Amino acid sequence: MYNRPRRNRKNVIIRDLIQETHLSTNHLIYPIFLVDGTNKKEKIDSLPNIYRWSLDLLLKEIEECISLGIRFFDIFPAVDDSLKNNTASYSYAEDNFYLKGIRKIKETFPDIVLMSDVAMDPYSSDGHDGIVINGEIDNDETLPILAKMSIAQAQAGIDIIGPSDMMDGRVGYIREELDLHGFTNVSIMSYCAKYASAYYGPFRDALNSAPKFGDKKSYQMNPANKREALIEAELDISEGADMIMVKPATLYLDVIHMLKENFETPVTAYNVSGEYAMIHAAAQKGWLNYDNAMSEMLLSIKRAGADGILTYFAKDYAKLARNL
Ligand code: PBG
Numbered sequence: 001m002y003n004r005p006r007r008n009r010k011n012v013i014i015r016d017l018i019q020e021t022h023l024s025t026n027h028l029i030y031p032i033f034l035v036d037g038t039n040k041k042e043k044i045d046s047l048p049n050i051y052r053w054s055l056d057l058l059l060k061e062i063e064e065c066i067s068l069g070i071r072f073f074d075i076f077p078a079v080d081d082s083l084k085n086n087t088a089s090y091s092y093a094e095d096n097f098y099l100k101g102i103r104k105i106k107e108t109f110p111d112i113v114l115m116s117d118v119a120m121d122p123y124s125s126d127g128h129d130g131i132v133i134n135g136e137i138d139n140d141e142t143l144p145i146l147a148k149m150s151i152a153q154a155q156a157g158i159d160i161i162g163p164s165d166m167m168d169g170r171v172g173y174i175r176e177e178l179d180l181h182g183f184t185n186v187s188i189m190s191y192c193a194k195y196a197s198a199y200y201g202p203f204r205d206a207l208n209s210a211p212k213f214g215d216k217k218s219y220q221m222n223p224a225n226k227r228e229a230l231i232e233a234e235l236d237i238s239e240g241a242d243m244i245m246v247k248p249a250t251l252y253l254d255v256i257h258m259l260k261e262n263f264e265t266p267v268t269a270y271n272v273s274g275e276y277a278m279i280h281a282a283a284q285k286g287w288l289n290y291d292n293a294m295s296e297m298l299l300s301i302k303r304a305g306a307d308g309i310l311t312y313f314a315k316d317y318a319k320l321a322r323n324l
Contacts, residue, residue: 029311033050038055046202063109070314088131091123135213139169190241192245193233193252200248279293291316
């Protein structure tokens with residue numbers, strides 16, 4: 001035997017030397033949930049160790065995350081049902097606590113990057129990402145609402161707009177409106193290949209945002225399709241997306257890899273709530289080692305080609321990376 005691949009694995013120094021994929025806290029984006037009020041740290045049963053924070057406590061949490069090396073946050077609003085309506089008008093209301101929160105967070109921590117979510121579902125009485133007209137999700141009537149939401153977020157100081165709604169043409173529509181309002185420096189990370197996945201369940205528990213009827217299959221992608229992601233990516237990039245996202249992550253590593261191979265635009269992946277919940281549940285039962293399973297999951301996403309990873313594991317990974 002002339003070739004023995006095991007020789008290159010025989011000790012940790014050699015293994016480290018030839019390691020192909022490297023993951024650090026710099027590659028992670030931490031999704032966080034904001035709720036109105038003060039002194040709130042609400043548990044989410046299906047998302048262990050993730051909370052709905054009121055702004056006062058969230059500022060402290062962000063400070064702690066910064067001390068661990070996390071610099072990039074994606075913020076989601078948990079909106080009271082009484083503020084939801086068919087047009088999601090609270091999403092751009094003057095007194096919106098989410099917009100006030102963005103403003104305060106950016107003011108307190110000017111050096112972090114803050115990303116938003118743009119879709120109607122957290123504010124919609126129908127629980128859909130677009131406007132419901134005669135029982136259908138109307139694409140073109142949704143675009144101006146998404147644009148209003150984006151402008152309001154840009155005015156509040158957001159760095160990156162994250163359209164997660166999967167309406168056609170929304171990236172271009174939002175880009176144009178941002179530019180018209182002078183926000184040429186505000187980026188767009190589009191949820192580009194977002195699949196109609198069962199793995200968003202815990203997130204919908206966190207925001208109480210599950211669809212009130214039907215499902216999201218008329219706008220989110222069919223999990224059986226891969227080539228269709230090329231169409232979505234081509235469109236989003238041509239409409240001005242600065243980064244394109246695949247979601248969920250580990251069940252769609254082939255899609256991440258394909259987009260990375262085919263486009264120069266940076267690719268990110270959303271390691272979604274269900275992926276996080278699975279590892280937690282198994283670790284709680286003693287069936288998986290939490291740290292090892294988390295690290296391997298995140299590494300696999302990076303290896304597939306993701307430049308950045310949105311993950312609820314960000315804080316735990318950052319601690320692990322620092323041996324805390
Ligand atoms: C809202 C949105 C969803 C997620 C991110 N933005 C849920 C959905 O589309 O139903 C899911 C994130 C996760 O599961 O962690 N449009």
